Amino acid sequence: MTSLRARIKRGSMAGLATVSASALLLTACGAAPESGGGSTAGASDYTGCIVSDSGGFDDQSFNQSSYEGLKKAEKDLGIKVNQVESKTNNDFEPNLRAMVTAGCNLTVTVGFLLGDATKAQAAANPDSHFAIIDFGYDTPISNVKPIIYDTAQAAFLAGYLAAGSTKTGTVATFGGIKIPTVTIFMDGYADGVKYYNEKKGKNVKLLGWNKDAQDGSFTGDFEKQDVGKQLTQNFLDQGADIVMPVAGPVGKGAGAALKEAKDAGKDVKLIWVDSDGFLTAPDYKDIMLSSVMKQMGEAVETVVKEDKEGKFSNTPYVGTLANDGVQLAPFHDFDSQVPADLKSELDQIKKDIVDGKLKVESAASPKA
Amino acid sequence: MTEQHRPNDTPGGQQAGQSHAKHHHETGPAAEETAAVVSVDTAGGAMEPSAVPASAQSGKLPGGPDTLLRRIFTGSGMVSVLAVFLALVIGGLLIASTDTRVATTAGYFFARPTDFLAALWNAATRSYIALFQGSVFNPRGNGLAAQFAPLMETLTIATPLITAGLGVALAFRAGLFNIGAQGQIIVAGILAAWVGFALHLPLGLHLLLVLVAGIIGGALWGGLVGVLKARTGAHEVILTIMFNYIALYFLRYLLNTPAFQRPGESNPISPILDPSAVYPQIFGTQYRLHLGFILAIGATFLVWWLLNRSTVGFEFRAVGANPKAAQTAGINVSRSTILVMAIAGGLAGMSGVAQVAGTEKVLTDGVAATYGFDAITVALLGRSTPWGTFAAGLLFGAFRAGAVQMQIQTGTPIDIVLVVQSLIVLFIAAPPLVRAVFGLNPRRKKPARAAKNTKAATTGGAA
Numbered sequence: 011m012t013s014l015r016a017r018i019k020r021g022s023m024a025g026l027a028t029v030s031a032s033a034l035l036l037t038a039c040g041a042a043p044e045s046g047g048g049s050t051a052g053a054s055d056y057t058g059c060i061v062s063d064s065g066g067f068d069d070q071s072f073n074q075s076s077y078e079g080l081k082k083a084e085k086d087l088g089i090k091v092n093q094v095e096s097k098t099n100n101d102f103e104p105n106l107r108a109m110v111t112a113g114c115n116l117t118v119t120v121g122f123l124l125g126d127a128t129k130a131q132a133a134a135n136p137d138s139h140f141a142i143i144d145f146g147y148d149t150p151i152s153n154v155k156p157i158i159y160d161t162a163q164a165a166f167l168a169g170y171l172a173a174g175s176t177k178t179g180t181v182a183t184f185g186g187i188k189i190p191t192v193t194i195f196m197d198g199y200a201d202g203v204k205y206y207n208e209k210k211g212k213n214v215k216l217l218g219w220n221k222d223a224q225d226g227s228f229t230g231d232f233e234k235q236d237v238g239k240q241l242t243q244n245f246l247d248q249g250a251d252i253v254m255p256v257a258g259p260v261g262k263g264a265g266a267a268l269k270e271a272k273d274a275g276k277d278v279k280l281i282w283v284d285s286d287g288f289l290t291a292p293d294y295k296d297i298m299l300s301s302v303m304k305q306m307g308e309a310v311e312t313v314v315k316e317d318k319e320g321k322f323s324n325t326p327y328v329g330t331l332a333n334d335g336v337q338l339a340p341f342h343d344f345d346s347q348v349p350a351d352l353k354s355e356l357d358q359i360k361k362d363i364v365d366g367k368l369k370v371e372s373a374a375s376p377k378a
Numbered sequence: 379m380t381e382q383h384r385p386n387d388t389p390g391g392q393q394a395g396q397s398h399a400k401h402h403h404e405t406g407p408a409a410e411e412t413a414a415v416v417s418v419d420t421a422g423g424a425m426e427p428s429a430v431p432a433s434a435q436s437g438k439l440p441g442g443p444d445t446l447l448r449r450i451f452t453g454s455g456m457v458s459v460l461a462v463f464l465a466l467v468i469g470g471l472l473i474a475s476t477d478t479r480v481a482t483t484a485g486y487f488f489a490r491p492t493d494f495l496a497a498l499w500n501a502a503t504r505s506y507i508a509l510f511q512g513s514v515f516n517p518r519g520n521g522l523a524a525q526f527a528p529l530m531e532t533l534t535i536a537t538p539l540i541t542a543g544l545g546v547a548l549a550f551r552a553g554l555f556n557i558g559a560q561g562q563i564i565v566a567g568i569l570a571a572w573v574g575f576a577l578h579l580p581l582g583l584h585l586l587l588v589l590v591a592g593i594i595g596g597a598l599w600g601g602l603v604g605v606l607k608a609r610t611g612a613h614e615v616i617l618t619i620m621f622n623y624i625a626l627y628f629l630r631y632l633l634n635t636p637a638f639q640r641p642g643e644s645n646p647i648s649p650i651l652d653p654s655a656v657y658p659q660i661f662g663t664q665y666r667l668h669l670g671f672i673l674a675i676g677a678t679f680l681v682w683w684l685l686n687r688s689t690v691g692f693e694f695r696a697v698g699a700n701p702k703a704a705q706t707a708g709i710n711v712s713r714s715t716i717l718v719m720a721i722a723g724g725l726a727g728m729s730g731v732a733q734v735a736g737t738e739k740v741l742t743d744g745v746a747a748t749y750g751f752d753a754i755t756v757a758l759l760g761r762s763t764p765w766g767t768f769a770a771g772l773l774f775g776a777f778r779a780g781a782v783q784m785q786i787q788t789g790t791p792i793d794i795v796l797v798v799q800s801l802i803v804l805f806i807a808a809p810p811l812v813r814a815v816f817g818l819n820p821r822r823k824k825p826a827r828a829a830k831n832t833k834a835a836t837t838g839g840a841a
Contacts, residue, residue, distance in 0.1 A: 064744060094786050097796075098747035100737055101782055103666065104531060108786045122645045123742060148642070188634055190644050230627070373644065 058083055058314045059092040059114035061105045063121040066095045071232065071258035071284055072191075072306055073120045076143050079307030080118060083314040102127040110135045116317045118310055121145065122189075128154060139322050141313045143306060144191050146376055150324050157309045159329035161191075162198030162372040163363050164302045164336035165254075167356055168281050169202020171300060171338070172252045173214040174352040177277055182217040182245035184227040184238070184264075186257030190374030192228075195256040195283055195302060197221050197372035205359075205368075217245050224373060229260050238263025246271050246278065252299065254281035261287075265294035272297055279344070286339040299348075301339035304329060328376050332364045455766075458759050460812045461805035462773070469798040470502030473790050477501035505790045512783020513776035523664060528779060530665035534737060536775025538563070538729035538749045540674040543756030543767040544681050545600070545725035549614075550762045551685060552718040553698035558603055558618025559726040560750025561625035562596040566723075566730030568629055569595035571648055571741035572638070574655035574734060584654040585735065589673075592731035593724045599625065600723020604716035614719070622750070630743050638741065648741035657736045670732035675768075677725060682764040684721075694718050726750065755803050774799065 060080050062069075067077040077093065084091040092112055094105045102119075106127050109117045117138065119128045122145040129147065132140050132154045139153050146156040172181040183199050185192040196219040203216045218241075219226035229237040238260035242253050246267065253268060255261035261282060268278045280287070280294055282301035287294065309327055316322060329335020338356070341348050362368035474480045480501050483494040511517070513532045519525035542559040549556035570592035579587060603617045632638045633646035640649045657668035685691040696704040697714045705711045733745050756774055760766030781795040805812045812818075 092786070094782070095792055097781075097792050099742055099744040100535065100733075100747055100778075101792075103737075104779070104782050105786075108782065112786060122647065123744070125647075126650065126740060145645075187630070187646070189646055193644075230630070 054088045054090070054318070056087075056318050057090040057092055057112070057114050058116050058118070059109040059112070060094075060118040061102070061109060061120070061124065062093075062095045063102075063123050064096055064098055065121075065232065065258075067093065069232070069258060070290070072143055072304075075285065075304070075306035076118055076120050076310050079310030080314065082307060083311045086311070087315060087318060089314065089318065099123060103130070106131045110138050115139060116141060116314055116322075118143065118313075122191075139317055141310070143310075146326055150326075152324055153322075155313055155322065155324050156326040157306070157313065157329075158326055158376040159194075159304050159336055160370075160375055161194045161302065161304055161329075161336050162201070162370045162375055163331045164304075164338050165195045165198025166202040166205070166363065166370045167331075167338040167359060168254060168300060168302045169199035169204075169216075170206050170359060171202070171348070171352065171356060172199070172254065172281060173203045173206035173212070174355070175279065175299060175348065176214055176252050178249045178251045179213065180215045180217060180249040181252045181254075182242075182248075182250035183254040183256065184218045184229065184241050184245075186229055186232040186260055188228050192256045193219075193224065194372045194374035195254070196226060197374065198302075198370055199254055201370055201372075215249075217248055217250050229257055229263075232258040232260055235260050235263035235266070239267045242267035246276070251277060252279045252281065254283065254302070256283050258284070262291065262293075265291065265297070268297050269294060282339070288339065288342045295343060298342065299344050300341055303337045303339050305335050305337065309335060326376065330364075331360055455761065456818075457809045457812050458761060458766075458770075458806060460816055460818075461802050462759070464805055464812060464815060465798045465801035466506070468801055469794055470506065472797060473505045473794055474498045474501040476791075505784050505788050505794075508784040508787040508790070509777070509780035509795075511780070511787075513780030516783075527665060528783065530661060530667040531779040532772065532776045533671050534666045534668065534775070535778045536771045537668075537671045537674045537736065538732045538747075539752055539756050539774050540768050540771035541677050541728040541732065542726045542749050542753035543760060543771050544677055544764060545596075545722035546753045546757035547760060547762040547764065547767045548681055548685070548694070548725065549718055549722040550757060551698050552694040552714060553701060554607075554614050554715065554718060554722075556600070556603075556618055556719065556722050557615055557754065558600060558621050558723070558750070559729070559753045560746050561618065561622035562599045562723040562726035563730040563733065563746040563750050564622075564625040564629050565599040566592040566596035566727030567734045567741055567745040568632060570727075570731045571651065571734040571745075574651035575649040575741075576637075578652060579654065581654045584652060585657065588651075588655045588735050589728075589731050592734075593727040596727020596730060597720045597724035600726065601716055601720030603723075604719030607719070608712035608715040626743070629741075629745070633741070633743060646743060651735060651739050655735060656739055657732070666737055668732070668736040670728070670736040673728060674732070674771075677728060678764045678768045681725070685764065690714075690717065726753070729753075752799070755799055758803060758806050
């Protein structure tokens with residue numbers, strides 16, 4: 011009994027081995043190259059490094075954007091790049107220390123969770139430079155450059171656009187986790203809708219966020235797309251026709267729900283965040299009205315470039331509408347559907363915000 | 379599988395339990411009832427016992443003698459070692475398969491196979507050497523202190539793994555599958571961190587209070603599960619999993635309240651703990667290694683003493699071996715369940731303290747990292763013995779510490795370590811597979827094993 015079983019087991023293993031071996035055979039018939047070393051291209055000895063938070067570099071959010079910015083710098087500026095992902099908060103300190111030891115000229119750290127670890131390493135290594143994404147210090151540190159965004163400005167435009175485009179008179183938004191970098195989108199969006207109502211004497215309703223109470227709808231993380239889909243479904247049931255998810259990859263859940271609604275004959279639209287969703291989430295092209303963009307990759311590349319040229323400063327980089335650090339993305343396929351009046355109003359609002367005539371304020375705005 | 383069936387329920391064992399039950403007939407109606415149940419189980423020992431113990435069927439007293447979990451947790455030490463080895467080999471192959479050099483040399487395998495094999499060997503060994511250098515000894519370090527820094531890092535990361543692993547192991551010895559270490563760490567972290575940053579107390583007293591708060595937090599969270607199980611019969615696996623969620627979302631809620639945020643900020647991160655509230659770094663400030671590691675050694679010793687030298691521990695083991703027999707013998711199973719879950723929670727709570735007072739010094743929603751779940755693997759690998767768990771905790775600490783260095787030096791994704799960890803669990807859960815791979819499945823060993831098991835069951839029954 012036992013031996014029979016063993017024989018069967020061995021037999022099936024042999025079969026498996028045969029299959030994998032033959033698979034190898036199919037691809038293993040190439041010719042061997044001539045031996046002899048290839049030379050490596052002469053690169054700059056400047057090293058730019060990046061440490062992610064636990065989201066990793068494939069988070070379709072700020073880790074990824076920052077990483078892509080650094081990779082772009084590698085290509086454009088010929089620098090060397092070193093990257094390391096953190097799996098848990100415990101990894102921050104060893105990762106950062108390892109980057110400094112590896113001889114990084116500038117180390118980019120991503121997110122407020124790395125704030126303390128970056129501060130500690132910056133103090134211990136005064137000759138190394140650091141840049142931290144989406145986090146600013148109360149008291150500036152001489153060798154850390156914060157890269158922060160006044161996202162509310164661009165989100166304000168999105169709110170105005172949504173209010174001016176809705177057919178049902180109801181628009182919606184939701185967040186991933188209630189943190190300032192998320193709520194700043196929602197604050198700006200809410201203000202944009204409010205501004206539209208004041209200007210036009212309309213009463214467009216906003217679901218999912220109450221700016222005064224600083225409370226609204228959240229999915230609880232940046233992973234569960236089905237929760238985002240469910241929330242969006244609820245918003246649709248309550249009459250919303252434009253939704254802005256501020257939840258990284260969970261935005262795809264919103265996209266899926268809206269696409270289903272569109273297939274069912276409803277006129278619904280999606281506003282993407284962080285990057286131009288028309289390009290980065292092409293599945294939802296045909297419902298993508300616009301996006302609220304945070305140009306993190308560009309900022310990282312700029313900071314690296316400045317540091318490489320010896321022009322590092324610890325003055326925070328604040329992305330605004332004025333320096334194109336935050337933007338409302340082009341309308342792409344929806345361009346013809348956005349009325350010219352609305353477009354010119356948006357242009358005017360943008361100008362007013364840049365000139366300071368129109369103030370967009372959020373509790374989460376950078377204090378710089 | 380049949381050759382693996384370990385007859386813990388051998389008639390011999392049952393009879394031992396029964397004769398014991400008869401002996402205790404005069405102890406009261408409860409004991410009588412249980413004795414009756416035992417007789418029904420086996421029809422007075424004349425029948426083969428049911429494959430699924432009646433206790434598990436009723437749901438009242440699970441953790442019966444021959445469950446799958448039990449088999450997993452008490453596998454032989456050899457299987458643990460071989461499982462680690464096998465997982466490392468497969469991990470090495472995985473590393474190699476993602477290596478570009480291996481891929482290109484595979485393209486002309488038949489023209490020059492040595493290239494392929496060399497590339498394969500290089501890719502795997504380079505990664506594992508980096509893993510070793512990142513976890514034990516780095517010869518390129520500047521001076522002896524720097525060379526041993528990786529070892530210190532290993533011990534640091536092992537600290538929460540050991541204590542949480544002990545919690546899981548202890549609960550299992552009492553027949554409870556405690557998945558709740560994660561939640562227990564979180565609740566402990568909340569309480570310990572709050573004491574650490576909200577109260578300002580003198581040196582010494584402050585840290586002591588942080589530690590006590592953490593242990594109490596974990597013990598309450600674990601003990602609550604014990605109470606629910608003992609009083610209502612709810613299954614501890616479901617309870618602990620749900621309690622993990624409750625703890626996590628409670629933590630996230632708290633981190634959104636001003637009381638747990640830094641003044642003037644609204645990020646979900648607590649203020650930094652007072653210097654008087656954190657563990658001292660035992661080998662100086664250049665290493666992260668903190669007092670928590672010494673406490674983890676102490677905890678291991680304590681659990682060993684508890685299980686092997688104390689009456690309470692004896693009761694735990696008796697309940698774990700056979701709850702009905704234990705009850706018949708006059709052991710209060712409910713009390714044991716509550717107590718063991720509370721102690722397990724307290725041990726996991728020490729991990730929470732190690733996190734907030736040892737390494738992170740703040741409270742975030744990632745305070746428990748994945749230690750609560752890794753702890754299950756650690757306990758599995760340590761075969762639920764205190765020192766086995768300690769050793770397994772060190773090994774996993776080395777994996778985690780080394781993975782960081784491996785990623786930096788060779789670009790090997792840190793996830794490969796998680797794959798290796800998962801493979802270890804897989805192999806431990808399937809001892810016949812491991813033995814088959816190494817050709818260790820000869821038939822002649824079987825009688826010896828069976829005899830050993832019968833003996834174990836007999837002692838368990840007589841408890």
